[in-house]
Amino acid sequence: MNQKRIDKIGVAAVVDYFCRMGHIDPLIAFDDKRAVWDGDIDIYKKCDSCSKEDIEFTLRVQVKSSECKSNGFNTFVTHSINIHDLELYKNNGGTLLIKVLISKNKAQLYFAYLGKVKINNLINDISEKQQTKDIRCYKAPKEYKELYNEFLTTFDDE
Secondary structure, three states, rough: HHOOOOOHHHHHHHHHHHHHOOOEEEEOOOOOOOOOEEEEEEEEOOOOOOOOHEEEEEEEEEEEEEEOOOOOOEEEEEEEEEHHHHHHHHHOOEEEEEEEOOOOOOEOOOOOOEOOHHHHHHOOOOOOOEEEEEEEEEEOOOHHHHHHHHHHHHHHHO
């Protein structure tokens, strides 16, 4: 598969995942040309609400997609992020890094919840010559409550 097709399948898988959660409205564009982030997700207080009064918070997201040649998916994957991008994430409230692995018949989402504290720890672990940092991403939760709790733990009060 070519990368453009892989990216479209990846974004479609992310949009599908968040829409099925009921409380989340994904605002992620296909063929995105923004410099750093691929979009945002709005988290609502009420299931299936799209009222601006019900928005609890918004998170910026970065989606990275790649093809998986094997039939199985691991518990976690790593993705390399440019140090400058990590600094931008930190200075703008963090981000949800979404890695999508795509096989012939399925897509698997992996998340790294990059709040300011986590990003500071990653940056403190970087040598002066290092240009990138490998980020471990874990399989996306199946239940909204688990995802929501992870959002609160990572991004609340930072």
